[in-house]
Amino acid sequence: MVNINHKFVFQASSLLKELPKIDSHIHTNWTDGKDSIGEIYEKAQQLMLERIVFTEHTSRTSESWFNKFADHVNKLATTNTKVHLGSEVRIFNLDGEIEILDSVNSICEIILASVHRFPDANGNVIEFSDMSAGNVLNLEFSLMKSAIKNSQADIIAHPFGMSLERFNLHPTPDMWIELVELSKKHGVALEINSKYHKNFDFILGLFIQENALISIGSDVHEVDRVGHCIDKIERFLSEI
Ligand SMILES: [Zn+2]
Numbered sequence: 550m551v552n553i554n555h556k557f558v559f560q561a562s563s564l565l566k567e568l569p570k571i572d573s574h575i576h577t578n579w580t581d582g583k584d585s586i587g588e589i590y591e592k593a594q595q596l597m598l599e600r601i602v603f604t605e606h607t608s609r610t611s612e613s614w615f616n617k618f619a620d621h622v623n624k625l626a627t628t629n630t631k632v633h634l635g636s637e638v639r640i641f642n643l644d645g646e647i648e649i650l651d652s653v654n655s656i657c658e659i660i661l662a663s664v665h666r667f668p669d670a671n672g673n674v675i676e677f678s679d680m681s682a683g684n685v686l687n688l689e690f691s692l693m694k695s696a697i698k699n700s701q702a703d704i705i706a707h708p709f710g711m712s713l714e715r716f717n718l719h720p721t722p723d724m725w726i727e728l729v730e731l732s733k734k735h736g737v738a739l740e741i742n743s744k745y746h747k748n749f750d751f752i753l754g755l756f757i758q759e760n761a762l763i764s765i766g767s768d769v770h771e772v773d774r775v776g777h778c779i780d781k782i783e784r785f786l787s788e789i
């Protein structure tokens with residue numbers, strides 16, 4: 550039985566009835582973001598978001614600081630905007646394993662799994678310059694599919710983001726549909742991501758048409774981007 554967390558994951562067709570005011574992908578100056586936990590939270594309050602999730606990058610070496618980060622998040626004086634703790638981790642091999650510490654996993658409400666770099670068959674990172682366009686798309690597709698089937702992740706962050714953003718390669722609609730079907734079968738959501746998905750309207754349209762299981766994330770790295778994904782979804786919905 551697939552266990553879906555309805556606070557953070559939605560059926561795409563439900564957006565046509567009600568848009569949850571949420572941002573489930575946020576970084577701060579604890580890793581590669583510019584602004585503090587407090588500044589991000591203040592902005593989310595101003596925008597009257599219902600909930601936000603701090604999803605800081607972690608790896609196997611994050612033991613030393615993640616608990617302190619979690620304490621800061623948990624100590625925020627919150628109002629109507631609810632705050633949650635998550636983490637974005639990498640899919641590190643073609644078996645779909647994700648790089649996550651038990652100590653991080655145990656205190657996070659959601660885990661985002663993402664492709665940022667590409668491993669070879671032995672799990673070593675391939676330099677971008679050594680990759681051909683032809684294998685980028687297929688490798689990213691394979692990594693995501695394995696992670697959906699095998700990992701403890703709740704959400705695939707910025708699906709096809711590397712192919713789209715770094716290599717300007719576009720998956721076919723059939724590839725998207727295969728990913729959507731697999732994601733629904735395993736209860737691992739696909740993120741609609743306003744930073745990586747430059748062809749946002751196409752992807753959101755396809756997610757709604759296929760009633761994908763989705764999560765909503767701006768991939769915030771600075772305060773001005775809080776709620777950006779919701780803005781883009783609202784604009785899309787107002788035009789259909
Ligand atoms: Zn990412």
Ligand SMILES: [Zn+2]
Pocket residue numbers: 574576637706768
């Ligand atoms: Zn991110």
